[in-house]
Amino acid sequence: ELKTEKGFRLPTDMEWELAARYKGDDSNDGAIQYPEGSGQYWTPGSYASGATGNYENEAATTAVAWYSPNSGSSTHEVGGLTPNALGIYDMSGNVWEWCFDKYGGDLRSTRGGCWSNGSLLLVLNRLNVLSAKMISPGVGFRPVRNGRSF
Numbered sequence: 777e778l779k780t781e782k783g784f785r786l787p788t789d790m791e792w793e794l795a796a797r798y799k800g801d802d803s804n805d806g807a808i809q810y811p812e813g814s815g816q817y818w819t820p821g822s823y824a825s826g827a828t829g830n831y832e833n834e835a836a837t838t839a840v841a842w843y844s845p846n847s848g849s850s851t852h853e854v855g856g857l858t859p860n861a862l863g864i865y866d867m868s869g870n871v872w873e874w875c876f877d878k879y880g881g882d883l884r885s886t887r888g889g890c891w892s893n894g895s896l897l898l899v900l901n902r903l904n905v906l907s908a909k910m911i912s913p914g915v916g917f918r919p920v921r922n923g924r925s926f
Contacts, residue, residue, distance in 0.1 A: 782923030786876040789903060791920060792887045796825040796860065796867040796900050805829065819860075821901025825867030825888070826860035831895040841869030841898050847891035851913060868898040871916035872906070882908045890914035 787795070799807050799817040805828040807817035822830040829836030838845065840860070842852045851870055859865045867873075872886035879885060883905045889898035892914055897904075906915065 784919040784921055786874050786917060787920045789875045789877045789885050789887065792867075792873065792875050792918075793900060795862060795864060796888070797821075799861045802861060819900060822899050824869065824895070824898045825864070825900060826858055827868070831899050834895070837868075837895045837898065841889070841895075842866065842891045843869045843889060843893050843895060843898055844891070845895075849892065851891055851916075868900070869893070871914055872904060872912075874908075874915065874917045878908075879905050884908045886915060 797819040799819055801815055801817065803809065803817050806820050806823070808820055809815070809817050819825065819827070820830065824831065824837045824841045826840040827833070827836040828839070831837060834845065837843065839858045841857065847869070854865045854870070857865065860867055866888075868888050870891055871888070872890045873888050875885040875887055877885045884907075886904045886906050887902070889902070
């Protein structure tokens with residue numbers, strides 16, 4: 777089964793989104809508390825991962841994501857911008873990230889947007905579907921590890 781085998785794999789859409797949205801006990805910058813009364817906060821879906829404002833806030837998006845206004849039309853080494861609350865860099869921007877989920881035929885989901893996109897494509901509630909046969913400098917992957925306690 778996907779989550780019990782030891783080794784590395786692609787994250788599911790839900791795993792990717794939870795890692796990108798998590799803020800912990802930080803209730804600032806439009807954070808959403810869920811479940812109500814839990815003390816756990818999440819980044820709104822209209823933000824880039826780790827951003828302090830929505831996709832229309834260029835300063836907030838530029839601080840956390842490589843995208844069309846700041847990328848120079850190319851990918852960048854991971855770690856050059858501000859990470860999200862979990863310390864994960866480039867969850868939004870730089871490259872679209874393949875996810876495990878399939879959507880019929882050879883279609884697979886990607887998340888996060890890439891260096892050539894505008895800010896609207898970097899938002900956390902956006903799911904993109906591409907052919908798994910696609911090869912592009914704007915598409916990559918972020919493996920997750922099974923069999924480890926966090």
